[in-house]
């Protein structure tokens with residue numbers, strides 16, 4: 358049952374600051390609120406949940422609109438945003454924010470730790486608001502399916518914060534492979550130098566939470582635990598109850614292009630090697646193999662993920678003086694190899710360089726995104742552009758599901774067979790509690 362520390366027992370109204378800016382925001386034309394579409398020149402009224410860390414970057418990236426509400430469970434961590442946008446109404450609890458301001462908000466940005474993406478985003482969708490949610494979309498596969506359904510029903514503009522999906526490099530890889538630049542792809546390798554936070558560890562010692570933090574609200578729907586040293590900020594990534602390890606953190610970046618190019622949806626066999634993981638924390642490193650059967654006239658495909666310092670075998674096509682980068686992707690086809698350097702599908706090259714020089718680039722067929730993922734989302738809300746590429750219904754819920762399957766294989770400790778139709782691992786009902794964990798009432 359829920360327990361609360363002294364901060365959690367403070368009145369939810371106790372941290373509300375009403376400002377002239379928020380009152381002015383009520384002057385937005387009614388049809389803007391009703392349809393979620395503003396005429397050119399009009400600003401959307403933005404509410405941001407989780408405004409420290411990446412949240413502050415996101416607030417700045419939507420600050421061309423009007424920031425009307427900022428919500429953070431820690432008034433020190435959120436202090437930078439509060440200071441920069443003094444006219445925004447401040448909240449600790451996003452539920453209170455929606456209860457009190459839903460009719461004064463046009464769109465919502467969620468940048469909390471992974472375990473709070475789902476409940477906060479659901480609340481926004483229930484209120485009919487367009488959402489921008491950080492990656493991974495959700496912490497669990499069950500939540501990704503539920504959020505996808507809710508987004509479909511809400512019919513609002515959505516975007517996940519995997520910024521690489523707006524990149525030129527992501528489009529180039531897809532256009533090149535679709536045009537047959539390397540023939541039929543049979544292997545994909547993707548790797549990251551993360552984790553740069555503790556993994557493969559036990560829970561640290563219990564401590565008193567800082568006075569500025571509402572620990573009960575930070576935990577949200579996660580199982581109750583006492584506040585522990587060094588879990589936040591940022592390091593929560595390594596703990597299964599809050600984050601999704603190196604794979605969940607970087608997979609939605611590095612595996613985005615492979616997922617898009619190769620359409621890696623559906624049932625798949627997965628096996629994982631890893632070290633140091635346990636029931637509470639993700640492993641120090643992992644190597645995860647996804648094996649897709651032959652589909653649509655294409656031969657079987659093997660996709661391998663590496664983290665924690667592991668890398669794929671060096672491709673023989675790479676020139677002797679060149680190193681594999683810290684993070685990247687290799688696509689191997691029956692007629693060539695593409696190496697992508699960087700975490701966001703930044704710069705694809707055919708290797709060796711002689712192959713790149715001889716390569717006749719196909720025509721660019723995929724529309725380009727100008728201005729990054731926030732702009733793409735805002736333009737779509739205003740009716741000035743198409744649905745964002747990483748929208749929940751068509752892309753990011755399925756991408757997140759695919760990424761999180763790797764963690765299921767790590768937790769299973771044996772090869773697994775994912776049944777996408779039934780939303781279960783064949784013959785392993787004990788994994789259901791990781792697919793659909795219960796949510797604490799807080």
Ligand SMILES: NC(=O)c1ccc[n+]([C@@H]2O[C@H](COP(=O)([O-])OP(=O)(O)OC[C@H]3O[C@@H](n4cnc5c(N)ncnc54)[C@H](O)[C@@H]3O)[C@@H](O)[C@H]2O)c1
Pocket residue numbers: 406407408409410411412428429430431434435449450451468469470471473491492493518519520574575577589590591592606
């Ligand atoms: N797209 C990117 O390149 C990128 C980069 C970094 C982080 N991220 C994502 O951003 C999210 C946050 O990561 P971070 O490193 O900034 O974490 P963090 O712990 O540094 O910051 C999280 C912020 O959210 C606040 N918060 C926590 N629970 C909250 C709640 N229930 N309601 C309101 N505020 C709450 C915290 O107080 C803090 O200010 C993660 O999902 C992460 O994957 C994305």
